[in-house]
Amino acid sequence: MKAIILSRVSTFGQDLTQQTEEVIKECHKDGYKDKDIITIAQKESGVKLTEEQRLSLNELKSTIIQNPGKIGCVYAYELSRIGRRAEVNYSIRNFLQEHRVQLIVLKPYIKLFDDNFNIIETANMTFAIFNALAENEGYLRKERTMRGVRKAQSEGKSGTGKVPFGYIIEPKTRKILVDPEKAEIVRKLFDMYVNQGYSTVMLARYFHETGEIPSRVTVDSMCRRIGKMLSNPAYKGGFPKSSRCNGDYIVYVRNIYPQILPEELYEKAQEKKIANSKGPKRAMKYVYFCKGILFDEVTKHRFAPRVIGGSYFFSYDDFKTKRIMSIPINLLDSIIWHVTKEYRLIYMPISTKELLSKAKANKKTMLKKSETAKKRIDDYNAQVLKINERIVSGRMKEVIGDAMLDSIEIAIDQLKTEFLEAVLQARHYDEIITKYSTKITPIKLDNVNDDSEKMQIIHECIKRIEAYKEPDSPAGTTNITIYFENGLFLPYQINSYSRTCIDRDTLEKINFEYMNRIDYYKYRRMSKEDQG
Secondary structure, eight states: OEEEEEEEESSTTSOSHHHHHHHHHHHHHTTOOGGGEEEEEEEOOTTTSOTTTOHHHHHHHHHHHHSTTTEEEEEEEEGGGTOSSHHHHHHHHHHHHHTTOEEEEEETTEEOBOTTOOBOHHHHHHHHHHHHHHHHHHHHHHHHHHHHHHHHHHTTBOOSSOOOTTEEEOTTTOBEEEOHHHHHHHHHHHHHHHTSOOOHHHHHHHHHHHOSSOOSSSHHHHHHHHHHHHTOGGGGTSOOOBTTBOTHHHHHOOSOSOOOSOHHHHHHHHHHHHHHHHSOOGGGSOOOTTTTTEEETTTOOBOEEETTTTEEEEEEEOSSOEEEEEEEHHHHHHHHHHHHHHHHHHHOOOOHHHHHHHHHHHHHHHHHHHHHHHHHHHHHHHHHHHHHHHHHTTSSOHHHHHHHHHHHHHHHHHHHHHHHHHHHHHHHHHHHHHHHTTOOSOOOGGGOOOHHHHHHHHHHHEEEEEEEOOTTOOTTEEEEEEEETTSOEEEEEEETTTTEEEETTTOOBOOOOOOOOOOHHHHHHSOHHHHO
């Protein structure tokens, strides 16, 4: 028979050796030799991670399942080494009982099962008491850490692993100080936004080119960072606005950051941001039928619509392969709408009743998707708080913590986008339900004039579109393959100069109605003031 030693510490700075050595001595007393002892040791949180996320517990279960009848006992130094969550410990207890494996805990000594693998009554009471103590200790540690964070912040010290751009942390005292060079860049940023008429996109491009503000390579990431900086009250001497600072922080701590900006300048920036958010959105002026379903055939990267130039644009460069493609929006949207009508006529004749049923189902899906995104955002925010606690308490290095926080911040931004898109889609389905709830006649697609409705019908029929440009093909010629939801796919070749489309299999010309939906030349003639 063999024995398993289960050891665990919460952070990389802690050592597993001592508790493992103590347990090995107990194994020797019970007659197990070194060759019969399997050690499972991991550095992982017993509070933060669920049972499924715990590598040590997964390894423990896997070892027992793969060696039926060969594992006699599992040893742990303390009950908290198995886990600090009651449901995890009870789940492991039941698993061991089911597989007839003894559990022995050293501090305090607990031998859980008798010879028939029934739970010993006194052992079960001890197990329950120390299980509750282990769980409570986790909560007490968290509270002590938070008190330390709040105390440090109230004294003007850093309570987290990172400060906003424009500040530095004094290494010895942990005091938050103004960085003169970076503070000047912050003042410049606000001045350009408030007094010189720069938009956030223009600011992102400017600071991305100058390199004065570090960014994650792309202009998009710089744009997100500029937006957060412009709304961060830390610069006027307040508490920083950040996804990693939430919950109890705001309740207990105020005005811990030295002032960089005059309050008047900061408030003007907020007024401009609010005014811009309520103004007309240029991006919402047009509906792009192929948005989100048009991909490059080689790299599988998605095309993005560009109103200036009026094309679906794709660019890829990984220092080995460089690919650039563009397809006119008006041409491709016209072809796709024509193909969709033909497809619907043959494969998907639909009545208003069926449309309503689909719309209701899709609305329910979108609402569920938005709820899931919101829940995941909340989970990420909870992770952020725990990472900050570990950084403050010294259980995690700042470099590692900051890297984790940055990746979580990107994930949160993406989830916020998914949440907004799901809410907007749910509203769209709601409009369809309202519009057609009183009708019972079949819908003729030739009578559909609303672009948003056309886009919805297209996305119901077409799964994806892949585009590919042959190396020696004539100028303006692009091959596209349309993949439908029922598994059908059709290959076409389009020419943006002649505005033609042919079937690549039959070489027949497709007769479609060209829709001049997007007047991008007019847009280019608009003044900056008209563009917003």
